[in-house]
Structure formats: C-alpha cells, structure tokens
Amino acid sequence: MQKEFSRTIKIPVHYSITKSKLNKLSKITSKLTYAVKLFSDKIKETNKLSRKELSEYEKEIQKTTKLNSAYVQQAKDKAVWMWKSYNKLHKKWEYKLKRAANEKYCSKLLKREPSEPFSKSNNKISARLDYRTISIITNLNLRGKPVKQIKKQTNLTNLWASLSTLKKHNKIMIPLNPAEYHLNKLNQSSKITDAELTRKNNKLYLNITCSYKVYKQEINKIRAIDLGISRSITAVLLEPGKELNKNSFLIIKEGKKKQKIDYYDNLIGKLQDQRNYKLLKRTREKRKNCIENSERKLAKYISSISDNSIVGIGYPKGIKYKNYKGNGNKQQRKRLNKWSYSRLISYTMQKLQENGIEAVKLNESYTSRICSSCRSRNTERPYNNNWSLFHCNDCRITLNSDINASINMAIRTINYYHGSMLDERQVSFNQLASDEHALTADDNLKKGLSAETHKALALDAQGFLA
Numbered sequence: 038m039q040k041e042f043s044r045t046i047k048i049p050v051h052y053s054i055t056k057s058k059l060n061k062l063s064k065i066t067s068k069l070t071y072a073v074k075l076f077s078d079k080i081k082e083t084n085k086l087s088r089k090e091l092s093e094y095e096k097e098i099q100k101t102t103k104l105n106s107a108y109v110q111q112a113k114d115k116a117v118w119m120w121k122s123y124n125k126l127h128k129k130w131e132y133k134l135k136r137a138a139n140e141k142y143c144s145k146l147l148k149r150e151p152s153e154p155f156s157k158s159n160n161k162i163s164a165r166l167d168y169r170t171i172s173i174i175t176n177l178n179l180r181g182k183p184v185k186q187i188k189k190q191t192n193l194t195n196l197w198a199s200l201s202t203l204k205k206h207n208k209i210m211i212p213l214n215p216a217e218y219h220l221n222k223l224n225q226s227s228k229i230t231d232a233e234l235t236r237k238n239n240k241l242y243l244n245i246t247c248s249y250k251v252y253k254q255e256i257n258k259i260r261a262i263d264l265g266i267s268r269s270i271t272a273v274l275l276e277p278g279k280e281l282n283k284n285s286f287l288i289i290k291e292g293k294k295k296q297k298i299d300y301y302d303n304l305i306g307k308l309q310d311q312r313n314y315k316l317l318k319r320t321r322e323k324r325k326n327c328i329e330n331s332e333r334k335l336a337k338y339i340s341s342i343s344d345n346s347i348v349g350i351g352y353p354k355g356i357k358y359k360n361y362k363g364n365g366n367k368q369q370r371k372r373l374n375k376w377s378y379s380r381l382i383s384y385t386m387q388k389l390q391e392n393g394i395e396a397v398k399l400n401e402s403y404t405s406r407i408c409s410s411c412r413s414r415n416t417e418r419p420y421n422n423n424w425s426l427f428h429c430n431d432c433r434i435t436l437n438s439d440i441n442a443s444i445n446m447a448i449r450t451i452n453y454y455h456g457s458m459l460d461e462r463q464v465s466f467n468q469l470a471s472d473e474h475a476l477t478a479d480d481n482l483k484k485g486l487s488a489e490t491h492k493a494l495a496l497d498a499q500g501f502l503a
Contacts, residue, residue, distance in 0.1 A: 051212035076116035349450030351401030
C-alpha cells in the first residue's frame with residue numbers, strides 16, 4: 038500500500054542573478070503582500086473566511102494591485118490561511134487564560150496574546166505559487182519528471198524557475214543554486230505541488246514543495262519514545278509473543294553533544310563580555326548547527342531501528358508555559374529553554390514518514406506521575422539526590438522514572454492504534470517480571486535499593502496487535 042507525503046526543499050537563488058530581475062521580483066512580492074493585506078482587511082470587516090465568499094472581491098483587488106487573476110487567488114488563499122491560523126491560536130490562548138489559576142502565569146499569558154495578521158509586522162508576505170505562475174525548468178533527466186526540460190544548455194546552473202511577471206505573456210527566468218541534496222530530493226519526488234519565494238538575511242530562497250510516494254510498512258510492533266533533558270530518548274519496544282527484558286529498552290544520553298553545547302555556551306558568555314559581535318555571531322551559528330546535526334542523526338537512527346512498527350512519541354505540551362518566569366525554579370527554566378523537543382519530534386516524524394513507518398505525536402502529560410503497573414497516581418520521587426527514580430505508594434515499586442514514562446507512552450500508543458480513547462486504567466498486564474528486569478537501564482539507581490516485582494516489564498504484546 039502506497040502512502041503520499043510532502044516535503045519542502047529550500048533552494049537558494051543563484052548569486053549571479055541580475056539587478057533587473059531582482060527589481061522585478063521585488064515589485065511582484067510587494068504587490069502580492071498588498072493583495073494579501075487587502076483580502077485580510079475584507080476578512081476583518083465582513084468575517085467571511087471561505088474562498089467562495091471572498092471571490093466577489095477578486096476583481097476589485099485585481100484592479101487595485103494590477104496583478105493577474107492567478108496571483109490574486111493565491112493572495113486570497115494566503116489571507117484565508119493566516120486568519121484561520123490566527124483563530125485557532127486565539128482559541129487555544131483563551132482556553133489557557135480561563136484555566137490559569139496563578140496570577141503570574143495569567144499575566145504572562147496576557148502579554149502573549151496572538152496578534153491579528155498585519156497588526157505588528159510590516160514585512161513582505163510570501164504567497165504559495167502554483168503551476169499557473171511558476172514552473173521549474175532543468176536540463177537534468179529527473180526520474181519522476183516533475184519539471185520541464187530547458188531548451189538551451191547553460192553553464193551557469195542546471196535548475197531554473199520560470200515566474201510570471203506583471204506583464205501578460207512575459208516571464209522571467211530565475212537561476213537557482215542547488216546542491217546535490219536538492220537534486221536528489223527532486224529526483225525522488227513524484228510531483229511538485231507549489232513553490233514560495235522567501236528572503237532571509239538578505240538572501241533569496243525558493244521553497245519548493247514536493248510530493249513523495251512510499252510503501253507503507255506493515256505494523257507488527259509498537260515502539261514508544263519518551264523525550265527528556267538529561268536523557269534525550271528513552272524508548273521501549275513491544276513485540277508479539279515476547280516479554281519485555283533489558284533488550285526491549287533503549288536509553289540515549291548524548292553526553293558528547295552536551296559537552297559541546299556547554300563549551301559553546303561558555304565561549305558565547307566570554308564573547309559577550311568582550312563585545313566581539315562578529316565572532317559571537319559565528320559561534321552561535323556553530324552551536325545551532327551542532328544541535329541540529331545531532332538531532333537529525335538521532336532521528337535517522339530511530340527510523341533505522343523502527344521497521345514494521347507504529348512509533349508513539351511523547352510531546353511535552355505546555356511544559357515551558359508551566360515553568361514561567363517567577364515560579365521559583367530558575368535552574369529548571371534554564372534547562373528547559375535549551376531543550377528543543379519540538380524540532381527533534383519534527384525531524385523524527387519526517388524521517389519515519391520517508392521510510393513508510395507510521396508515527397504519532399501523543400500528549401505525554403502525567404506519564405511521569407502515573408504508575409505503569411497499577412495505574413495509580415499516588416506516586417512520588419523520594420530521592421532528592423537522584424530524580425531519575427520513581428516510587429509508587431500503592432504497589433510499592435521503585436524503578437527508573439524514564440522507563441516508567443516510556444511504558445505509559447506505550448499504553449497510549451496501543452490505545453491510539455486501536456482507534457479508541459480508552460481509560461488507561463482499563464489496560465492491565467497479566468504476567469510478572471523478575472527484579473533484574475525492573476532494574477534494567479537504571480544506571481543512576483543507588484546501591485542497596487531493590488526494585489519490587491513489576492508487572493509492566495513482562496508485558497506480552499500479543500494481545501494488542503492485529
């Protein structure tokens with residue numbers, strides 16, 4: 038069974054582009070921004086938020102901006118998307134504001150109210166351009182044939198973008214500067230859906246959205262992933278007919294990455310004191326690249342060991358909001374600000390999709406507080422010198438807190454796989470495990486402590502898979 042997904046390829050515009058072409062691009066993007074703003078004003082005045090209802094204003098805006106009908110429709114789509122996104126964010130903000138009990142948390146939320154489109158920023162807005170206004174042209178013989186073939190051979194570049202101008206039947210050829218990675222991604226794609234011109238740090242980029250088709254893998258295993266700060270990933274694998282043992286768990290700490298980040302943080306602090314801004318900028322870029330590179334490698338590794346599995350990834354939703362400034366835990370807030378969990382989840386899900394592996398992002402709230410054996414919330418972290426331990430006051434088990442959270446994530450993944458929002462207390466385990474299994478991967482466990490028999494660590498996954 039084939040599955041389709043989309044990816045965006047960010048290709049820089051060639052540095053040798055002429056000034057006349059840059060001026061034309063500037064005029065097109067300015068008029069597109071103006072058209073998006075006009076549609077945005079109409080949406081604000083009339084509260085109309087559908088493409089059909091806004092179509093009556095197309096001719097009026099076309100006369101004002103002097104754009105062709107295709108550009109005007111693309112600007113309308115952008116304005117509709119912006120307002121729908123704003124409404125969605127504002128509803129979430131209102132919900133959080135109603136539930137905010139603490140005054141400091143409430144005051145923080147009031148400062149972070151989502152702003153309406155065009156209310157604060159005066160930057161240009163880039164609209165999504167489809168086949169009516171832009172096309173990709175190349176002299177390469179790509180496998181998927183998503184682009185047109187260029188007639189003349191050029192030495193400058195082998196990838197161009199043909200863009201409609203403000204004059205009828207007049208197009209400009211924009212040279213692109215692709216790397217081998219971009220060409221491979223274009224070669225693997227089945228079709229190009231749209232493109233978008235963007236500017237970052239005074240450089241032009243063309244974001245090309247490509248569609249890909251992959252064969253969906255059969256599901257006969259469940260892998261659940263719990264993300265953390267001290268331990269980047271704690272994962273558990275459930276297989277049919279097999280009990281959980283020490284090989285079912287995976288813990289990744291990434292100690293070398295943390296040492297590099299600490300080195301860059303110390304260097305950045307010294308450069309800030311010296312006010313060496315040029316070197317400071319370069320060092321910050323190096324730190325950013327180091328983090329992103331390690332996250333991509335980690336996502337690739339998770340994908341390589343997750344064949345024929347459904348992967349449930351815990352999403353710590355709202356964890357940074359809850360640790361607001363003034364809550365009395367400055368050290369925890371500093372650690373959370375360095376934790377880029379959202380980007381790591383995004384990279385992992387993208388890599389899993391590319392290999393045809395089904396992945397789902399699940400809310401991980403209370404997974405660290407619920408006992409994975411008896412489902413009780415009467416739990417605690419009793420060891421002040423070692424916060425990686427978990428103790429249940431009802432069934433009296435003591436085990437690694439990350440392992441406990443990963444098992445709870447596995448239960449939520451099972452419930453998602455069956456398409457039902459079951460109460461987690463309904464899920465029970467029948468078999469027992471030995472004490473040595475309960476201690477598996479708990480490298481911070483104090484000497485002299487023994488874990489009690491834990492039901493979840495002997496889970497037989499046979500009953501939960503189709």
